[in-house]
Amino acid sequence: MNSNIDDYLDGNAAAGELSNIFAMDVTAAEGQCAHCGVIKRFAEAHVYMQGPGLVARCSVCQHALLRFVSARQRVFLDLRGLTCLILDRSQLVESGR
């Protein structure tokens, strides 16, 4: 796999897909990395979208935070790389902030 720096985007790019799952905006959400413990905004995660799904990695230690695959009627969401995801109720996706 090519590890060119331009291979990744960031959490902003994943937000549209994740808006199907979360009622609150994920880009402003804070997530704690299960590997290094750092707490960052999800917008800052490095997001890889070249595969069949998307993978969000910690911008500090590169550990996978979130894996997301959509296959026909099913969505697979693996969040084991996040100890905690803190969403803000005022940031409702459909509210038109």
Add this chain to the structure above:
Amino acid sequence: MWRVGTVVALHDETATARTITLEVSDWPGHVAGQHVDVRLTASDGYSAVRSYSIASAPNAEKRVELTVERLPNGEVSPYLTQEVAIGDPLEMRGPIGGWFVWRAQQTEPIQLVAGGSGIVPLMAMIRSRALAGSTAPFRLLYSVREPQAVFYREELQALSDQDHSLGLTYAYTRVAPKDWPRPAGRIDAALIANIAWPSKIVPTCYVCGPTSFVENASRLLTASGNDPEKIRTERFGPTGERQ
């Protein structure tokens, strides 16, 4: 949730970029810096989704402007920049994102750093600031390949002429105009030191562009003393299409 917008105006920004104005009857409103996903579906059911930043300021007219750069091998951008016509429907999802946003309540100094079409969400912030009558001091550093590739040039100049608390600096990476003070090249520490807000006044920085541009610009801002917590970034791919 997918909404349907109707194309109500088209405007070419450069030889390869076009602004599409959409009217979206159920648009809930947006904040400067947000983006939408646009979905095109072929007759055989194949669909492609790409993200595009909103260029317009929040408004009451339920209108959304997107500026799209055409990519030679793009799946979506050639259609949006060459084929789409006034009256056409477009499927979109959004507004998306609550982090890479500027709200008119913010009064602190703002440093905007754009790489190429990364200007689009930053233009929404500049327009939003003007529309709200905000006096928050703004500086824009706009890195662009060549003079012909600049989006919104006249509008930026007019806004900056009216209001000296909006500062503009262009940095050309390939071809600079004749007699331009700085040779063509990537933004560097000397440029940041000369034209960006000094870090001691604690600006909030918004950086948008291709990933390598964003990495370089945020590294330079951090090296010049800005707290990484005050730097908000949005990246798009080398193709400019955010998949």
